[in-house]
Amino acid sequence: MLMIRNLHKRFGGLHALENVSLVLESRKIWSLIGPNGAGKTTLFNLITGTLPADSGKIEFMGEDITDMKPHEICRKGIARTYQQKNLFPNLSVFDNVVAGMLKESMEEQRRKERVYEILEFLGLEEKEKEIVSSLPPLDSKLVELGRALATTPKLILLDELVGGLVPTEIEKICQIVETLRDQGYTIFQIGHEIRPIMRTSDWIFVLDEGCKIAEGSPEEIRNNKDVHSVYLE
Ligand SMILES: Nc1ncnc2c1ncn2[C@@H]1O[C@H](COP(=O)(O)OP(=O)(O)O)[C@@H](O)[C@H]1O
Ligand SMILES: [Mg+2]
DSSP states (O other): OEEEEEEEEEETTEEEEEEEEEEEOSSSEEEEEOSTTSSHHHHHHHHTTSSOOSEEEEEETTEEOTTOOHHHHHHHTEEEEOSSOOSOTTSBHHHHHHTTSOTTSSOHHHHHHHHHHHHHHTTOGGGTTSBGGGSOHHHHHHHHHHHHHTTOOSEEEEESTTTTOOHHHHHHHHHHHHHHHHTTOEEEEEOSSHHHHHHHOSEEEEEETTEEEEEEOHHHHHTOHHHHHHTOO
């Protein structure tokens, strides 16, 4: 589904990504871990076209998307949530989710139905009129996810979606992510909390200082000495 080959990204003298290659098949939960500043968010920025790559290639479903604009990549079927809050704080839950929809793709009635489907799936149907800035953290994360789903993606990139949540809330997000995978979506998630990553992932990539230092099943990553020395305690 997604093929990344020899990707490089530099910020001045800093090598944020160095020769990163990875392959993601569809209908699985893929995870990206690594210390702060490893280049995880930068990789998402390159995949979604927010930042240009210096060199390398990104292919999505057989098509070269390396130099496409963010809205073109979104239309191809890649959605994301952001590490920093990225919602419209003064708009309602409904309006934030509807904002994710591609403009020309649906008639008004169908558009509303689709938003209600998403809100119901996320357990937000009672909160459609609430203003996003007044929501507790879990609900704002769910709205972020709802807005990503509204773009009718095939691949969903989640940048530290469970950051700042308590264990029961993290558990809820994990279940939603697994359900999405079972419904046929492909998930690529960045995680700082190691336990939910180990629990949900089909496959894990490890980045350190811009380089991919390991990849494997949760079990393999848990037992990898290189990974332990830079990341796992
Ligand atoms: N737009 C940018 N301009 C300059 N430096 C950046 C930019 N984005 C990220 N960086 C730097 O690149 C490195 C990787 O950052 P990032 O991808 O955000 O790491 P991570 O998400 O793994 O914590 C960091 O040293 C960060 O300061
Ligand atoms: Mg980050």
